[in-house]
Amino acid sequence: MKPDDLKQFSNSLKTRMGACFPGEKAIFRGHDLHQELGDIEWFDLYIYGITGKRFTKNKLSLLETIWTYTSYPDARIWNNRVAALAGSTKSTANLATSASLAVSEAEVYGGGVLYKSISFLLRTNKEIDVSSQLKIHIEKELHSNRGIAGYGRPLISSDERILPILEKAKSLGLNKGPHLKLAYDIEKLLIEGRWRLRINYAAISSALAADIGLSPMQFYQFMSTVFLAGMQPCYTEAVEKPAGTLFPTACHDIKYEGVKKRIWKEK
Amino acid sequence: MQAIHTKIWLEEPENENPYATKAAYCHGYNVYDDMLGNCRWVEMLFLLLKGEAPTQQQADLLEHLAIVLANAGPRDAAIHAAMCAGVGKSVAASSLMAALAVGAGQYSGAREVYLIMELWNKLGTDESQWKNFLLNPSSSDIVSTWPDIEHIPGFDPHGNVTPMSIMTILNKLPIDAYTPHLQWLIYNRVFLEKQSTKPITITMIAATTFIDLGLTLDEGEMLMLLLRLPGAAAHSLEQKKYGHKKFPFYSIELEDQHGKKETQ
Incomplete structure (x- = not known):
C-alpha cells in the first residue's frame, strides 16, 4: 500500500461489525443490540461476536461448560497468582484481571497450546484417512515439535476435567464428532507407542470446539477468557487479607546461583 | 521450603x-x-539482561538507541493506545499495559524486532542470502497465536521513501568495528531497499542494534517493549490533561450485510 492509499482510512472507520449511535441505538454485527438482540444471553452474544454465527443452545451450553470446568480459584496457578499478587499489593481488580488474562496466553497451559491443539486436530482430520497414516503423522509431529499440543500435562499426567466434560458433551448429544474420536485415536497411539502422553483438557476442548465448528482463531479468541472466573476469587481473597501476605518471600527463600561478589568499575 | x-x-x-x-x-x-x-541506567539494563557489564561502546550504543525508542510520537499505534487510556482517565498502569499490548505486534512492534533478529541470525551479513530472501520472502510455518504477517519484517509496507529521520539515526549511532551488523546495514541499505522495494524502519535499526549488542531474540523483544514505554507514559498523561473533547473520536461508516451504509 502506498501513502496515498492510507489516506482513505484516515479519520473514518469503515466497518461491518457495529457502531454506537449515541442517544439512538447500537448495532452489533448488523443487528440492533437492544431490539433484535434484546433477549440474547451474554455467552451467545460473545460467541456471535467472535464468529458471526449463532449456535444451538446445546452447543453454547457445551462451550460455556468448557470454561466452567477449568475455572479454578487456586492462587498458586501462575495466571491466577498474578491476580492474587495484585490483590496482595492492593492494586485494582481490573488491572489484576487484565494482567492475569494476558499471562494466560501461555505456551505451557493457555492460549498457545489451545491454538496449536485445535490446529493440529483440524489439519490431521483433513489429511488423514487411515490409522497407519495417523501413526506416521503423529511421529512427524513429535519429531518436528517435540510433543503434541493437548497431550501430556505439566504437573501431573491425569486430568480431572476430562470425564465431567465428556459426560456433559454426551448429555447434550455432542460427543460423537470426528475430532473427538480423532483426539482419542491419537491418545491410543501415543500410549501404545510408549510416548506415555495422555490426552489433556486442551485436546478435549479443542476437539469439542472443532466438532462444533470453530476455527483455530475463533477458538483461541473464545478461550482467551477461559480462566476468568477463577481469577476473581483469587483477587478477592488476596485484597481482603493484610497487604503483602501472599507468598511473602524472605531473603533466604531465594536460591542465588549466580557469580560471586565482585567490584563494579569506578566511574 | x-x-x-x-x-x-x-x-x-x-x-x-x-x-x-x-x-x-x-x-x-x-x-x-x-x-x-x-x-549509568543503560549499564544496569545491559547487566540485568546479559549478566556482564557492557563495554563503554556498548553502553553508548544502547543509550543512543534508548533515546531513539523513548517516544514514537502520537501517530504510533502503541502511543495511541496509551493515549486512549489517558484520555478516559484509566489507571496509570493501564496506559502502559495498553502500550505494551499494541506495541508487542509484528507491525512496528516488539515481535517485529524479534522476527528481524531471527532474520539476522539466519541470513547474517550475506548479500546473496538477503537478496534471495527479499525476492521470495517466507514467514515461519510454526503454528502459533501470532497472526500471519503481511509484510517483510524491518521494511515499511506503506513506505515509498527512506525518511530523513532514519538516515539521521543511522548517521548518529556510534558505529564501529564492534557493530558489524549496523555497519553492514548502512553500507547495504540501498541494496536491501531496492530488493524489497520498501524503506527500512526503526524496528530494523533496533533489531540490528540488539544483534550487535549480543542480545538473544527474547532479550531483544523484551528490551524493545521496555524502551518504548517512556513516550507512552508521557503522552497518556498529556491526554489526561487535555481531556476527551480534544481527542478524536472519528467518524464511522457502518455497512450492513446488504451493503447498505449508515454514517455518523
Missing part, C-alpha cells in the same frame, strides 16, 4: 528481619553501595 532460583539477584537480610534487605547484588555487584553513583 520451596525456593525461587536466580542467577541475577542476591539479597542479604537484616539480622532482625529476613524480609528487609541489608544489601543487594546484581550479578555479583553491590547495587546500592557500589553501582549507585558509578553506573
Whole structure:
C-alpha cells in the first residue's frame, strides 16, 4: 500500500461489525443490540461476536461448560497468582484481571497450546484417512515439535476435567464428532507407542470446539477468557487479607546461583 | 521450603528481619553501595539482561538507541493506545499495559524486532542470502497465536521513501568495528531497499542494534517493549490533561450485510 492509499482510512472507520449511535441505538454485527438482540444471553452474544454465527443452545451450553470446568480459584496457578499478587499489593481488580488474562496466553497451559491443539486436530482430520497414516503423522509431529499440543500435562499426567466434560458433551448429544474420536485415536497411539502422553483438557476442548465448528482463531479468541472466573476469587481473597501476605518471600527463600561478589568499575 | 532460583539477584537480610534487605547484588555487584553513583541506567539494563557489564561502546550504543525508542510520537499505534487510556482517565498502569499490548505486534512492534533478529541470525551479513530472501520472502510455518504477517519484517509496507529521520539515526549511532551488523546495514541499505522495494524502519535499526549488542531474540523483544514505554507514559498523561473533547473520536461508516451504509 502506498501513502496515498492510507489516506482513505484516515479519520473514518469503515466497518461491518457495529457502531454506537449515541442517544439512538447500537448495532452489533448488523443487528440492533437492544431490539433484535434484546433477549440474547451474554455467552451467545460473545460467541456471535467472535464468529458471526449463532449456535444451538446445546452447543453454547457445551462451550460455556468448557470454561466452567477449568475455572479454578487456586492462587498458586501462575495466571491466577498474578491476580492474587495484585490483590496482595492492593492494586485494582481490573488491572489484576487484565494482567492475569494476558499471562494466560501461555505456551505451557493457555492460549498457545489451545491454538496449536485445535490446529493440529483440524489439519490431521483433513489429511488423514487411515490409522497407519495417523501413526506416521503423529511421529512427524513429535519429531518436528517435540510433543503434541493437548497431550501430556505439566504437573501431573491425569486430568480431572476430562470425564465431567465428556459426560456433559454426551448429555447434550455432542460427543460423537470426528475430532473427538480423532483426539482419542491419537491418545491410543501415543500410549501404545510408549510416548506415555495422555490426552489433556486442551485436546478435549479443542476437539469439542472443532466438532462444533470453530476455527483455530475463533477458538483461541473464545478461550482467551477461559480462566476468568477463577481469577476473581483469587483477587478477592488476596485484597481482603493484610497487604503483602501472599507468598511473602524472605531473603533466604531465594536460591542465588549466580557469580560471586565482585567490584563494579569506578566511574 | 520451596525456593525461587536466580542467577541475577542476591539479597542479604537484616539480622532482625529476613524480609528487609541489608544489601543487594546484581550479578555479583553491590547495587546500592557500589553501582549507585558509578553506573549509568543503560549499564544496569545491559547487566540485568546479559549478566556482564557492557563495554563503554556498548553502553553508548544502547543509550543512543534508548533515546531513539523513548517516544514514537502520537501517530504510533502503541502511543495511541496509551493515549486512549489517558484520555478516559484509566489507571496509570493501564496506559502502559495498553502500550505494551499494541506495541508487542509484528507491525512496528516488539515481535517485529524479534522476527528481524531471527532474520539476522539466519541470513547474517550475506548479500546473496538477503537478496534471495527479499525476492521470495517466507514467514515461519510454526503454528502459533501470532497472526500471519503481511509484510517483510524491518521494511515499511506503506513506505515509498527512506525518511530523513532514519538516515539521521543511522548517521548518529556510534558505529564501529564492534557493530558489524549496523555497519553492514548502512553500507547495504540501498541494496536491501531496492530488493524489497520498501524503506527500512526503526524496528530494523533496533533489531540490528540488539544483534550487535549480543542480545538473544527474547532479550531483544523484551528490551524493545521496555524502551518504548517512556513516550507512552508521557503522552497518556498529556491526554489526561487535555481531556476527551480534544481527542478524536472519528467518524464511522457502518455497512450492513446488504451493503447498505449508515454514517455518523
